[in-house]
Amino acid sequence: MSTLLLDALNQKADAFISLRRDIHRHPELAFDEHRTSALVAEKLQSWGYAVERGLGGTGLVGQLVRGDGQRRLGLRADMDALPIHEATGLPHASCHAGVMHACGHDGHTAMLLAAAQHLAQSGDFSGTLNLIFQPAEEGGGGALRMMDDGLFEKYPCDAVFAMHNMPGIPQGRLVLREGAAMASSDYVTVTLTGVGGHGAMPHRAADPVVAAASIVMALQTVVSRNIDPLQMAVVTVGALHAGKANNVIPQSATLELSVRALDREVRTRLEQRIKALIAAQAASFEVRAQIDWRPGYAVLVNTPDETAFAREVALELVGDERVTLQGPAVTGSEDFAFMLERVPGSYLFIGNGDGDSAGACMVHNPGYDFNDANLPIGAAYWALLAQRFLV
Numbered sequence: 001m002s003t004l005l006l007d008a009l010n011q012k013a014d015a016f017i018s019l020r021r022d023i024h025r026h027p028e029l030a031f032d033e034h035r036t037s038a039l040v041a042e043k044l045q046s047w048g049y050a051v052e053r054g055l056g057g058t059g060l061v062g063q064l065v066r067g068d069g070q071r072r073l074g075l076r077a078d079m080d081a082l083p084i085h086e087a088t089g090l091p092h093a094s095c096h097a098g099v100m101h102a103c104g105h106d107g108h109t110a111m112l113l114a115a116a117q118h119l120a121q122s123g124d125f126s127g128t129l130n131l132i133f134q135p136a137e138e139g140g141g142g143a144l145r146m147m148d149d150g151l152f153e154k155y156p157c158d159a160v161f162a163m164h165n166m167p168g169i170p171q172g173r174l175v176l177r178e179g180a181a182m183a184s185s186d187y188v189t190v191t192l193t194g195v196g197g198h199g200a201m202p203h204r205a206a207d208p209v210v211a212a213a214s215i216v217m218a219l220q221t222v223v224s225r226n227i228d229p230l231q232m233a234v235v236t237v238g239a240l241h242a243g244k245a246n247n248v249i250p251q252s253a254t255l256e257l258s259v260r261a262l263d264r265e266v267r268t269r270l271e272q273r274i275k276a277l278i279a280a281q282a283a284s285f286e287v288r289a290q291i292d293w294r295p296g297y298a299v300l301v302n303t304p305d306e307t308a309f310a311r312e313v314a315l316e317l318v319g320d321e322r323v324t325l326q327g328p329a330v331t332g333s334e335d336f337a338f339m340l341e342r343v344p345g346s347y348l349f350i351g352n353g354d355g356d357s358a359g360a361c362m363v364h365n366p367g368y369d370f371n372d373a374n375l376p377i378g379a380a381y382w383a384l385l386a387q388r389f390l391v
């Protein structure tokens, strides 16, 4: 079965590699994926899918119902590119200056389309197949926007799955993980307001620079003293802005933090401690602190049953030599986490290449490109998973 399926998708690979490269040449930023979503919609319609566009702006769903099966499956791909100027020099390099498919979402879209065509033309399944093409995975929360527009009310799913390529892992290797797999990511802006004054008369001022410096150091104790050493947490102060001249005590200072965790309780504890430390530190220096806490993506948690199922499909397709059953967690984040808060499911990685191969170049690097050798494997994986789920 799996060899036949891989053969079938290998035969169609050239067409989908051309399609992938066409999408790569025309990258579009978050919520601006008009050309890409029109292309996806047109393909899906031509294969008999019922298509609804405009979910979450440029997102869309293609639905195919077959037989009298009652189960409903969701498969998700992302479509957006990044504000990076491509430096691959490839013939299919981006024709939009400063915009690039540097995370392989062109490949994810093409893999799901190849599976869509196969399933429509020769898929042996009974039930409801929902193919979800989302905008704005790169920080824009496109998944959440589609859900706000009624994604799972209009297209209920018993399980959802998504796949991302990963450089540094051998090409075509499938990596799964049960439980927390990707981190939550919160953004924090701290504005410290003191009393500006002359650098020669610090006693007549309230110095936000000293308070900011002390806060940066105090924040280093949150992970080391307040979080279980066996848990993952990150508190990074990525920006600190204050002052312009050596003899002027500025009126204010700002800090920008990135806060990450792999556990919902750890995430809550980080927020409590960071807010308390900043407030207490600021008070001790007689400055005011305003904390703007913006929750980003949630912890991505793969549910046990669906991950076990996704592993079985991986083993059936490529064999245990090319499957990692429980890969490491990743400190990056992914908005598929929001879908997994609503619907059980699993998110897996497919190796983009390792060692000295071209596929080893990390995502978000201007030299990155999706490895086209993964197109038939990823498509066959989706097709097999759909046929095993919708029975």
Ligand SMILES: [Zn+2]
Pocket: 102, 103, 138, 363, 364
């Ligand atoms: Zn990315």
Ligand SMILES: [Zn+2]
Pocket: 103, 104, 105, 137, 164
């Ligand atoms: Zn990505």
